[in-house]
Each structure stands twice: as C-alpha cells, then as structure tokens.
Amino acid sequence: MRYFLIIFGAVFFMSSCSEEQIKEPASKATPTLVQVSVIDALLQGFYDGFMSLDELKSYGGYGIxxxxxxxxxxxxxxxxxxxxxxDGDVYLPADNETTPFAAVTPYLADTSYVLNNVDFTFFDENFNTYFPTPNIFYLVLLKGQFSYVHTRSVPAQVKPYPPLADVTVNQPEFEFENVYGDIVGFYCPAYAKGINVxxxxxxFLDKNRQKGGHIIDFTLESGTMELGYLLDYRLILPSGGDFYxxxxxxxxxxxxxxxxxxxx
Ligand SMILES: [Zn+2]
Known part of the structure; x- marks a missing residue:
C-alpha cells in the first residue's frame, strides 16, 4: 500500500509537472495575423493578385x-x-488562383460567448462587454441561426481597373432570412487606418456553402461568438506592379x- 502511494504520488507529481511544461510555451505562442497588401491599395484599384491561395492558406485557415x-x-x-x-453563388477556387488583398490567421478562440438576437450594431454598442480593448486585432467567428443576413459581392474587373468606390456603386446585394451559417472576419483598431478596414x-457563408458575401447587416437569432486575440501582425506587400x-x-x-x- 505504501509503495502504491509513493508510485501514485510520483506519477501525479510528474504529470502535473509535464502539464506545466506543455502549457507554458503554448501560452506564449501568439498566432500571427498575416495580411496581403493594404486596404488603400485596393481602394486605388490595385486588383492584380500576387499571392496564391495555396500560400495564403499556409498562413492560416480563417480569414477574408x-x-x-x-x-x-x-x-x-x-x-x-x-x-x-x-452572381451570388459560392465557388471553390483552385489553389493556384491568387489574391490581391486578404488576411488570415490560424484558428484560436481566447473567449467564446453564447448570443441571442443580436444585430451588427450590438457589437459596437456593447463592445466593452466582449472585447477587452479596442487596441488590438481580433479574429471574429460567429456561428448559428441568423434570422437575417444582408450581403454584397463585387463583379470581376478588367483593366484599366476603376477605384473600389466606383465598383461598389453597382454592387450586387443579397438578403437571406432564417439561414444557418458562419461569419468570419476581423476587428482592426483605429490605428490600422489605411492598412486595413x-x-x-x-x-458570411451559409452552412450549405451556397450563399454568402461581405456583410452589410445581420441579425443572429441564436449562436456563438468566438474571439481570437491577435497580437502579432505580418504584412506581405506586392513586389512591384501598380503598387509601386x-x-x-x-x-x-x-x-x-x-x-x-x-x-x-
Ligand atoms: Zn469584405
């Protein structure tokens, strides 16, 4: 019995030590938000892709x-x-297609909340309840039943590319009711002006992967919100072209x- 207690104690001690050792580096590892080009380049009509989707995905599996x-x-x-x-349809582009502007990060959820009947304005009005500070970047993931989603997309452009504000004047918009799906995106702090939104x-993307788009408005009837706190930011710029x-x-x-x- 005494040996059993000693062995049990030793195993317990060792396992708690190894847990500590595993936890410590993990808590210091900060996922990197990797961004391709800057928003002010897109506003100027710099739409030539320069990073493959394959490479983009290597930096993280969540983004826009x-x-x-x-x-x-x-x-x-x-x-x-x-x-x-x-056209409002959802496609699966080939890995060798490219992006002129995107941001991705590996998945992480520092906090998770259950939400009922909240719309887009709710997040601005109740920011401090959910976000510890406005001064860092966040990955924002919402999942659940949406009573309303209003999105838009943008049509492919030909050169000479017009500025983004000219394109969005005639943007196709879509409205969905009672749809289950995911919202993926970011919150960026005020000092990121010019670099990101x-x-x-x-x-938004619905569960059946048949509809989605850039969110204009939504009402989440019931679901969850996961937030990842992003403290590490990497910017990858075009190596020439219009950007220069x-x-x-x-x-x-x-x-x-x-x-x-x-x-x-
Ligand atoms: Zn967008």
Missing amino acids: GTFHALDGEMIVLNDTVFQVRA TGFHLH GGDFTIDRSDELEEVEGGTN
Whole structure:
C-alpha cells in the first residue's frame, strides 16, 4: 500500500509537472495575423493578385479577402477558401488562383460567448462587454441561426481597373432570412487606418456553402461568438506592379466609408 502511494504520488507529481511544461510555451505562442497588401491599395484599384491561395492558406485557415481582378468575396473557413462571386453563388477556387488583398490567421478562440438576437450594431454598442480593448486585432467567428443576413459581392474587373468606390456603386446585394451559417472576419483598431478596414469587417457563408458575401447587416437569432486575440501582425506587400506607383499620401477614409457597407 505504501509503495502504491509513493508510485501514485510520483506519477501525479510528474504529470502535473509535464502539464506545466506543455502549457507554458503554448501560452506564449501568439498566432500571427498575416495580411496581403493594404486596404488603400485596393481602394486605388490595385486588383492584380500576387499571392496564391495555396500560400495564403499556409498562413492560416480563417480569414477574408478578395480575388484577382476583384472577382468576388473571399471567406477562408476551416482551411478551405470559398469565393462568393457577383452572381451570388459560392465557388471553390483552385489553389493556384491568387489574391490581391486578404488576411488570415490560424484558428484560436481566447473567449467564446453564447448570443441571442443580436444585430451588427450590438457589437459596437456593447463592445466593452466582449472585447477587452479596442487596441488590438481580433479574429471574429460567429456561428448559428441568423434570422437575417444582408450581403454584397463585387463583379470581376478588367483593366484599366476603376477605384473600389466606383465598383461598389453597382454592387450586387443579397438578403437571406432564417439561414444557418458562419461569419468570419476581423476587428482592426483605429490605428490600422489605411492598412486595413478599421472596426469590424465580416463575411458570411451559409452552412450549405451556397450563399454568402461581405456583410452589410445581420441579425443572429441564436449562436456563438468566438474571439481570437491577435497580437502579432505580418504584412506581405506586392513586389512591384501598380503598387509601386501608387499614391499612399492621400487620406482615403471617405472612399472607404463609401464602400463600407463595405469593403472586400
Ligand atoms: Zn469584405
């Protein structure tokens, strides 16, 4: 009996030690938000893709963006890239297709909440209840039954590419009622102005992978919200092309405001 207690004690001691050893590095590992180009490049009409979807997915399985020539809205969910084109249908683009603007991160959920009957404005009005600070980046994942979802997509463009605000004047919009699905997106802090969309930028994909798009409005009837706190940010820029000749000295906040209900 005494040996049993000693052995039991030793095993218990060892297992609690190894748990500590495993936990410590994990708690210090911060997932990286990897972003392709900047929002002010997209606003100027720089729609040439320069990173393959294959490479994009290597940086993380969750995120949003658009495609070469602005050919629709991108939703990256569980390592799969979905494309909501201007016809409203959902496509699975090939890995060698490219993106001119996107952001992805590996999945993580630092916090999770159950939500009932909340709309888009709820998150602004109750920000401090759910988000510990407005000054970091967040991965935002919503899943559940939506009583209403209002989205848009963007049609593929041909050169010379028009600025984004000209494209979104005629954007196709879609409204869905009583649909189950996922919202994926990011919250970016105010100081990210010019680099990404500040505040919330969210895309929707229904459970059957048949409808979605860039979120203009929604009401989540019942579901969950998971947040990942993102403290590590990596920006990957084009190595030439339109980007090198772009004018980034102009404040494009008003243009962004026009396209938000919203951006890509
Ligand atoms: Zn968007």
